[in-house]
Amino acid sequence: MSQDGAATISRRRFLQAGATAALGAHLPGPWVGRAAAQAEGPLRLGFQVHRTGIGAVYGRWYERATTAAVKLINEKGGIGGRPVEIVAEDDGTDPKRGAEVVEKLAVQHKVDFIFGTLFSHVVIASAPRAGELKIPYIVVSEGYHVASGRLNRYVFQPGITDVRAQVTAVAPWILKNLGKKVTLIFPDYAFGHDHRDFFSRVATAQGGTIRALLPIPPTETSFTKYFPRVPADTEVLYHVMVGPGVLTFVKEMGEHFGARRPQIFGFIDSLEGVDLASAGLEFLEGTYFWEAFPRYAAATMPQHVRFYRERVGVNANGASVNDPRDVSTFSHMFGCWETLFVIKRAVEQSGYKKPGAAAYRAFIETLEGFQSFPEGTEHPQGPKRFVGRLHQVFGQQVVSKVEKRRLTVIHRTAIEDSMYAPEADYTKQPL
């Protein structure tokens, strides 16, 4: 009996000792390590990236632009003297997974900031979680959802302009040069709805008529059946598509209209990651595209554009230097590059050291106080104006024409052309 008791006690003691040892050895270890690291160690940026799913082509190039920018930042001494470390996490271009990725980056990886999300439905699903966790969430998404005020004070878009601004800038050019009767083809979700709403609004205000609106589900793979719905008296076909079906879309548009085509104005999203010299795209000759940043190299481009292209690894046709078939998402990925330099500036000016309510307040208020970013190595796409109350950046837009299977810039708008009356004011929201 007593022997049994002794055995039990000793076993229990053994387990307790073991557990204590395990706790002692493991649990405090990383905590202590991380706390110390956060004061002096690298600045850790959570990168929510579309590595898989319909946004995978964008994700791949967002990652390349990010890697190039971080390499440059680290070569020049990092941010606030600290090296930058990217913690990338794939969200599958899936809204539900997006919110989980934000949580994982913030809670598990304990990153300093989260950035890089593109697809608007993922941003809209993820941003509330970032607001609840009170961590700055800096998107590179183009959607109007940031500037509309429907997200929260922790969400910023300082690296890429929004759809409303893009449309506001180019709509007058379209109506003046191409025609007044416009039919819109757009993806049937938030990003496409921004095009629908704001182009329609700007065009009707300036004497244009919208002949038809053709929403296309984002997972559609065959488009021939949509084109009969384009009214015969359409003067301008305005198209914007995203996802893996874009080349099919543009090809089938050409097959359907042939030489009888109306004027065609597309957003380059319809052909991001796609070679303009692909078979079946011959009919695009003489059509027009909006670009944020010209994909094809021009003799006249400034030194910082050359430098940016070289560092990201892009050839004269906007494809990878390692594989000419691997075409970049040139009009979007610069947003990651520019965002990282905005983060750098905000961290250094606010004296941010590690996560915490006071540090984030200083970071956010500093960012909201920014007014402009000069064109240069840090902002190769062009000069920017930042509107703190909207958390949104404004910049120049480009209209290009397809000539000899390349895009040639024929018009560049001023920053003022894209400014609209602000509707939101995030600075009034509590932190």
Add this chain to the structure above:
Amino acid sequence: MSLGAHLFLALLEGTVGALVLALTALGLSLVFGVMRIVNVAHGAFFMLGAIVTWYVSTLLGSFLLALVVAPLVVAAVAVVADRLVLRPIGYEPESTIVATIGLLYILEQVVLMVYGPYARPVTAPIYFRVDFPWFGYSGYKLIVGVIAAILLVATWIALARTKLGLYMRATQQDPEIAQAFAVPVGRVYTTAFGAGAGLAAVAGALIVPIQQAHYLMGLDALLLSFVVVILGGLGSLRGTLVAAFVVGLSDGAVSVLFSPTLAKIVATLLVGLVLAVRGRGLFGEEIA
């Protein structure tokens, strides 16, 4: 465009769509009919066919060669999967569903790693634009319709007239009795699985010049194949053909005349209706 032109376009779209869909769904139906398993990886074989076509026609420069190589390569992959995965679990219906879901993910992710996330085009061997008075149409699409029809007839003849076809039909009716009559049931299973994958791969290969090869393209093919196979009756090849035309033509007509979203709703409703009224599908046999 007038109503007549609309209808004509709907008919064209519907017929070409139905023929390609029939080819894809036939593979799924064959596998279910002979082996009594639900192959969730069927869409992945369709996708793999498209990807192999891209590789062959880009590296070797011949789309026609790709059209032959793609189904062979994909059938080989399917045979290996049958030997390594399906046979060891004894073709248990439930385990097979889980196993083929696993196979689907493995194939997709391997393609993502090797081939990348891009939607890459393949140039059609014959490309011309048929210019009707009201609209233009891709000549290649018409050719795809013709090739699909020829392949469907060939499959039909193979099943109805050859010894292998006889073995397959015998195995479908009763594997045990077939085995008693010296039908090599194990080998018939492997062949059916390989042939089913091969049919999906041909459809994938034919579609690449229209839609590009992309690692997620199998999902749509899988869903529509399931719709067709359920509608036609699981395991019934005649039912699969009829259902493919019902789905293809109604999709074409509803998409062009009303809206493509409504077409998807109609197709889904049709499946629900058939399942509710006639659970074994239009031509499905009673399963004992």
